[in-house]
Amino acid sequence: VTSISDVARSAGVSSATVSRVLSGSDYPVREETRQRVLAAAGALGFRPNRLARGLVTARTNIIAVIVHDISDPYFAEVVRAFEDEARARGYQLVISSSDRDADRELEWLELLLSYRVDGVIFASSIIEDRSYQTRLRELLDHYRTEGRAVVRFAPHLAAIPGVTIDHRAAAASMIDYLLTLGHREIGMLSGPPDLRAARHRLAGYRSALEAAGIEPLPHRVVEAPFSSDGGAHAVVDLLARAPELTAIFASSDAMAIGALRPLDQAGVAVPKQLSLAGFNDVGLCRYVTPPLTTVHVPIRRQASEVLDLVVARLAGATPRSRTVGTEVVVRGSTGPPRREAELSAASQRRLQRWAADGGAP
Amino acid sequence: VTSISDVARSAGVSSATVSRVLSGSDYPVREETRQRVLAAAGALGFRPNRLARGLVTARTNIIAVIVHDISDPYFAEVVRAFEDEARARGYQLVISSSDRDADRELEWLELLLSYRVDGVIFASSIIEDRSYQTRLRELLDHYRTEGRAVVRFAPHLAAIPGVTIDHRAAAASMIDYLLTLGHREIGMLSGPPDLRAARHRLAGYRSALEAAGIEPLPHRVVEAPFSSDGGAHAVVDLLARAPELTAIFASSDAMAIGALRPLDQAGVAVPKQLSLAGFNDVGLCRYVTPPLTTVHVPIRRQASEVLDLVVARLAGATPRSRTVGTEVVVRGSTGPPRREAELSAASQRRLQRWAADGGAP
């Protein structure tokens, strides 16, 4: 209701002076005048209108982050990290779940552009879809020409600068660890094949096995959504196809945690009869039973560096992409392989029954 | 880069006409003219500047939601629900984690006001702090006079319309259920006492016990943060003080899930030796071991109704608050009480040791 000219009148100065004081400009203003403005603004409870400011400066101090699904614990942690880092740099965060829906994501990017957000962070892996990528490139051109920052936190368009992990190497490191434990029959709960991150992790699984002289058998991999539900159903499928497995690497912690449920129900002891590992190291890994061995991803550091890239881009620099390291965190869900060649027939039956019962707890 | 006047020129009409066509106004425009405008806008790839629009209409189509911590699985689900509901109504969502920090929350409210968000949803329980509440009321007055919507999803200022659950009754219903199972020594892992939701749940616990003729003993309640970490440490404390407990009601699922860890480590079988129940029914409850008995909260419905309130407020109505029901969901973490009076000395020692080891998994 109260505008800059009200403050100006009240302080007996021009609106330009008020703006210079209140916008944090480094324009010289006499100390006494400055105090008068500040006092008037305080007395009037003045809040500058950010829309008006954004309209003239073409900067909003808003950064958008696009994730697949904010309700996924991993993304929730990621968003939180971004929020803290953004705040520390004076930016606000807008979030959006794309649900891995290409159209929705594009629609969002257009909308964000019309809100003149300063930058967009892709925290979700790129969707492998031709027409999406073409449209995407067009939009990104708009962002570029307007001097807005586009940065990636996940494997996305290579042209976008970003701070990512090496999903392939990270997955391979976990497989290497399982090999060290003595496992040879290792299966994988892979993520959605249209997501680059999922494909990279799968590639890491395969290459690590090959490097150890083990053929990566197709029936030992099953694809599912990155969710607990996905993991729960997928593990039943996988063990039906490949009862010889002594270890399973899940492409996400959520999947691994989901897999624990039917295994527990069917009396398959983890890690005694079957080792299970996840990916991401969400906070929850420490709290499930057994605590989950997983690939630790340094989310906060990654987020911090991503924000640095955003700031650099906005300052006109052309920063280079970086990769941050991951490491295997050993907890209770992995151990040496069991001696028997196959999971007991009884366990297998119980697993099937669990699935037949609709996966009830 | 391209503005409404570019479109106007290209279509051979005035910018007013373009605005009328593109802003979805119901102002009459000849069909042929409308088509010409649409074609020109399409050809130019025109995106209206939302800041400019917001500056004149004083509406941004942005709704802010304030939660305590987006990385908490419960709030992550809540935010997701809001996101979907907001999108369905043509609004965008800005989120903010207040971390239960009064100053930060107030700062946010000011900032949101300066961004001219159409509404604010308090998804987090009010902080019991005098000076905070005074400042809060002032700010809310600003929101009111500017015709912006402020709605609550959690127990907050009673003056704010909202859709909430009855935390007291919900907690009592869980205690009633435990009583039905035969428990008499029931403890509680309560949340932060400065949060109204936590206090309401505690009150429900007490009143349910009293109604059953059981004195609610103070040493059977321990307060902790709503997190898994909080629950893990608190359960150790609680059982040290009250080894006679046969059941524990945790004020949040995260706490309950956290509590499972030390219990498992110490060999305290859940529910055989100790029943454990949570609150909220986050997706994860189904996947922990054992699956968690908890109070189901209809988040999506609640979120949907909250958005309805927001829309109603923005339309000038003064909708009334509503309460939605909750229900006890029985899963595997609760059962009849054990026969022994106390937890075994060995278990107690192991619990202590777990804590002494720094709560390592």
Place this chain on the structure above:
DNA sequence: ATGAAAGCGCTAACAC
């Protein structure tokens, strides 16, 4: 049905 013009609240030249 359409256009001209006056702002919305702010910043950024430019003048003094």
Place this chain on the structure above:
DNA sequence: GTGTTAGCGCTTTCAT
């Protein structure tokens, strides 16, 4: 060091 003024891109009277 301070004030004047011209927009930023849009919506909205008010004419016509």
